[in-house]
Amino acid sequence: MNSTTDNQLMEEVKEGKVERLAILFERHQVPLYNFFLRLTGNRGTSEDLVQDVFFRILKYRSTYRGESKFTVWMYQIARNAHIDHLRKRKEEIPLEEQWDEASSREPGPSESVEQLQDIALLQQALAKLPLKKREVLVLSRFQNLKYKEIAELFDCHIGTVKAHVHRATKELGKIYFELSGGMVS
Amino acid sequence: MKCKHIKVKFPDFLIGELEDISKKEIQEHVSTCFSCREELESLSEIWTKLGVLPQEQPSDSLRSRFYGMLNAYKQGLEQEKVKPRVHKLRGGWLTHWWPRQPVFQVTFSLALLLVGLTAGYLLNLNGKKVYEVASLRQEVQGMRQTLAVSLLEQSSPTERLRGVGLSYRMEKPNKKIIQSLLDILNNDSNVNVRLAAVDALYLFHENPTVKEGLIQSLSRQTSPLIQVSLIDLMVNMRERRAIESLKELIQDEKLNPDVKNHAEQGIQQLTY
Numbered sequence: 001m002n003s004t005t006d007n008q009l010m011e012e013v014k015e016g017k018v019e020r021l022a023i024l025f026e027r028h029q030v031p032l033y034n035f036f037l038r039l040t041g042n043r044g045t046s047e048d049l050v051q052d053v054f055f056r057i058l059k060y061r062s063t064y065r066g067e068s069k070f071t072v073w074m075y076q077i078a079r080n081a082h083i084d085h086l087r088k089r090k091e092e093i094p095l096e097e098q099w100d101e102a103s104s105r106e107p108g109p110s111e112s113v114e115q116l117q118d119i120a121l122l123q124q125a126l127a128k129l130p131l132k133k134r135e136v137l138v139l140s141r142f143q144n145l146k147y148k149e150i151a152e153l154f155d156c157h158i159g160t161v162k163a164h165v166h167r168a169t170k171e172l173g174k175i176y177f178e179l180s181g182g183m184v185s
Numbered sequence: 186m187k188c189k190h191i192k193v194k195f196p197d198f199l200i201g202e203l204e205d206i207s208k209k210e211i212q213e214h215v216s217t218c219f220s221c222r223e224e225l226e227s228l229s230e231i232w233t234k235l236g237v238l239p240q241e242q243p244s245d246s247l248r249s250r251f252y253g254m255l256n257a258y259k260q261g262l263e264q265e266k267v268k269p270r271v272h273k274l275r276g277g278w279l280t281h282w283w284p285r286q287p288v289f290q291v292t293f294s295l296a297l298l299l300v301g302l303t304a305g306y307l308l309n310l311n312g313k314k315v316y317e318v319a320s321l322r323q324e325v326q327g328m329r330q331t332l333a334v335s336l337l338e339q340s341s342p343t344e345r346l347r348g349v350g351l352s353y354r355m356e357k358p359n360k361k362i363i364q365s366l367l368d369i370l371n372n373d374s375n376v377n378v379r380l381a382a383v384d385a386l387y388l389f390h391e392n393p394t395v396k397e398g399l400i401q402s403l404s405r406q407t408s409p410l411i412q413v414s415l416i417d418l419m420v421n422m423r424e425r426r427a428i429e430s431l432k433e434l435i436q437d438e439k440l441n442p443d444v445k446n447h448a449e450q451g452i453q454q455l456t457y
Contacts, residue, residue, distance in 0.1 A: 122235060
């Protein structure tokens with residue numbers, strides 16, 4: 001592994017070599033996009049938010065401290081961008097309604113009807129979780145962040161994060177069970 | 186008490202980060218405790234199930250928007266680097282020339298103004314004025330186009346709307362602006378921005394790329410608002426080639442009934 005680490009790249013961006021941000025963008029745009037997609041349920045909004053995150057990284061690059069992992073800092077910015085987006089949005093559209101558009105995407109060749117139904121149900125269930133629980137669950141399940149890193153991100157104790165993951169998973173299971181009409185395959 | 190102690194370990198069990206000793210402890214406990222076993226099973230089931238959610242790819246426009254933003258930021262930084270040099274210059278030779286007394290400063294400024302006016306007058310006599318105004322206009326037009334393109338690529342919908350607004354005022358928009366407006370029409374997340382793009386593109390509908398882009402865009406739109414304004418536009422353009430696209434549109438079973446009516450009227454108007 002001779003590739004430059006995220007932290008080294010960000011240090012370079014901080015020093016003024018802003019073109020190095022392109023590598024960080026290429027590395028993180030897809031996971032970040034999916035993070036927002038699971039939070040907002042909307043593709044266009046998710047792309048706007050990814051763009052916003054990288055703009056904020058440039059704008060606040062001088063405040064970057066290399067002590068923590070770059071991704072922790074990036075997700076901190078991502079959470080703020082998402083909260084600002086929620087504040088700005090005038091009419092609150094429930095997340096589960098937004099997912100309708102997203103779930104009507106073209107199915108992949110290997111996806112069966114049942115699998116597509118399952119995906120739609122899980123998305124709906126996820127959308128019904130309160131924001132903080134959804135964030136913690138998505139970060140730990142999909143974004144590969146360690147509990148310790150999530151604790152740093154939320155500025156809380158690692159035990160609290162674990163308790164949140166536990167509760168969020170339990171609640172998600174319950175919602176999923178209800179949505180599938182009490183018949184879990 | 187034992188149950189509480191075991192349950193604390195569940196989150197680490199889910200991500201597979203548990204030492205063998207703890208894993209064994211959990212296994213031993215759940216083999217005798219029904220409620221803990223049931224809870225662990227349902228947690229694991231939903232945790233595994235989440236794996237079916239696919240990882241999606243963002244559209245290409247995200248990448249082009251990012252690089253547009255990065256370039257604009259870099260240019261801004263380079264311009265800032267030039268500024269301090271100007272300060273240095275002023276701190277150098279200009280301080281020797283610049284009078285310290287305010288009265289002299291005013292006189293000096295007036296004298297400079299006079300020199301400027303005379304020079305301007307003389308230049309004017311040389312007949313260069315028309316040429317200069319033309320090249321200045323061209324320059325402003327160029328700057329406006331660059332600004333519009335960079336605004337169209339911003340993340341905030343308000344900025345993009347400003348970009349579309351600026352495009353209205355162009356006499357002859359370049360290819361890049363036309364492409365950005367078409368991209369916005371097809372991909373922008375905000376319906377207001379997309380609507381504004383329809384209006385802006387209408388102004389340039391004589392351009393073959395725009396005409397083609399508008400016709401093709403009809404089948405990509407899902408918002409009734411955009412569909413209706415595109416249909417109106419086709420009718421106004423008297424674009425007969427759009428009839429096929431409109432016929433295709435009304436075949437869609439999910440189509441909003443109002444849009445369907447509108448499309449049918451449009452076909453009639455274009456046919457006769």
